[in-house]
Amino acid sequence: MVKLRARCLLLGDAAVGKSALCHMFHSDGTLFQKNYSMTTGVGLLMKCVNVPETNDSVELYIIDSAGKETLVEACEKMWGQPSLLCLVFDLTSEQSFASCSHWMERVHAHCEGLHVPGVLVGNKSDLSARREVQGSVAQEWAESQGLEYHETSAKEMENCDAPLLGLARAFHSLYQERRETIQNLSPG
Amino acid sequence: MIDSSLTSLGAKVVVATSSDENHPPENIIDGNTTTFWMSTGMFPQEFIICFAEPTMISAVTVDSFNVKHLKIEKNTSQNASNFAFVGEKELEHTDGHIQTNAVSLNGSSATHLRFIITSGYDHFVSVHRVSVQN
Ligand SMILES: Nc1nc2c(ncn2[C@@H]2O[C@H](COP(=O)(O)OP(=O)(O)OP(=O)(O)O)[C@@H](O)[C@H]2O)c(=O)[nH]1
Ligand SMILES: [Mg+2]
Numbered sequence: 001m002v003k004l005r006a007r008c009l010l011l012g013d014a015a016v017g018k019s020a021l022c023h024m025f026h027s028d029g030t031l032f033q034k035n036y037s038m039t040t041g042v043g044l045l046m047k048c049v050n051v052p053e054t055n056d057s058v059e060l061y062i063i064d065s066a067g068k069e070t071l072v073e074a075c076e077k078m079w080g081q082p083s084l085l086c087l088v089f090d091l092t093s094e095q096s097f098a099s100c101s102h103w104m105e106r107v108h109a110h111c112e113g114l115h116v117p118g119v120l121v122g123n124k125s126d127l128s129a130r131r132e133v134q135g136s137v138a139q140e141w142a143e144s145q146g147l148e149y150h151e152t153s154a155k156e157m158e159n160c161d162a163p164l165l166g167l168a169r170a171f172h173s174l175y176q177e178r179r180e181t182i183q184n185l186s187p188g
Numbered sequence: 189m190i191d192s193s194l195t196s197l198g199a200k201v202v203v204a205t206s207s208d209e210n211h212p213p214e215n216i217i218d219g220n221t222t223t224f225w226m227s228t229g230m231f232p233q234e235f236i237i238c239f240a241e242p243t244m245i246s247a248v249t250v251d252s253f254n255v256k257h258l259k260i261e262k263n264t265s266q267n268a269s270n271f272a273f274v275g276e277k278e279l280e281h282t283d284g285h286i287q288t289n290a291v292s293l294n295g296s297s298a299t300h301l302r303f304i305i306t307s308g309y310d311h312f313v314s315v316h317r318v319s320v321q322n
Contacts, residue, residue, distance in 0.1 A: 002208040005229035061230070083229055083311055114311060171229070171311075178312045179211075179226060182253055186285045187221050 001055040006171045008060045012088035013096040014067035017123040020154035022064045039066045042078045049168040058168040085118030092130040117170035119148045119163045126153040193219025198240030221316040233305040246295045251317040256307040262298035281309045
């Protein structure tokens with residue numbers, strides 16, 4: 001049994017639903033806030049996720065950072081060195097999807113050359129009539145960035161567990177890979 | 189230098205921030221570099237070695253992997269508290285083999301040594317052996 005710990009950045013444009021997703025993670029889906037209240041700094045949420053088919057778990061320290069451009073710089077100081085990335089866009093906003101590559105660049109500057117596994121989340125899947133981003137397009141871009149793609153609705157509590165499980169699995173397999181490497185080291 | 193493990197001298201690891209039960213912190217002081225303690229994510233990481241009695245230490249040698257910055261503190265009390273800085277080192281990255289580094293501690297006496305790994309070359313680091321030179 002191993003308990004891993006990961007610092008997970010929750011990023012994406014303003015109003016895509018990062019804090020709403022965070023609430024879902026936290027309350028296991030009882031608390032959806034209809035009224036938008038902008039995050040102005042960073043919020044921290046700890047969520048323990050069991051890795052399926054193992055006895056291991058990952059404690060995710062999720063950092064919900066403000067998406068509004070003018071606030072990002074101040075927030076970046078609190079990002080620290082991330083272990084995982086959860087990048088969110090709004091399926092009804094092409095613009096929020098286009099911003100994702102910009103967010104990736106920002107994150108890389110904090111990774112100190114380390115590979116940081118992550119997921120791309122298309123949120124607000126309940127607003128299907130207003131959809132602007134096709135799943136296949138998002139999926140393709142996610143793959144090109146080495147991210148796993150999920151669609152969620154924080155409002156309808158749809159599929160909100162999937163990104164968390166994806167993150168936990170990714171960190172767990174990275175740990176196993178590294179442990180393998182360490183077991184095969186030669187003496188100094 | 190007498191090459192006996194710290195365990196056989198009565199030392200213990202009393203605190204470690206991470207634990208994988210297959211790679212427990214005791215592996216740090218068993219004198220064997222094929223067994224190791226592995227961190228399980230995020231920095232800083234630390235472990236504390238407690239000696240059976242106050243021990244004069246001129247230097248410690250640390251066998252590790254992917255550790256970038258290591259800071260060492262000590263105390264002379266019975267409890268694992270009130271630590272004072274004694275040394276630190278920026279470790280070089282190694283590929284495929286263990287990092288071996290000596291850190292000078294100026295021949296001070298200690299009952300506890302606290303090792304703080306403030307950063308790493310990867311998400312996870314390992315410590316294979318700590319030995320002390322008297
Ligand atoms: N229909 C629908 N609305 C959602 C969903 N998720 C969030 N919202 C709404 O979108 C608005 C913004 O949500 P937030 O979670 O505050 O957005 P945010 O990404 O945290 O925004 P910043 O804190 O400014 O970066 C709120 O009015 C939410 O109620 C969803 O899945 N479906
Ligand atoms: Mg928010």
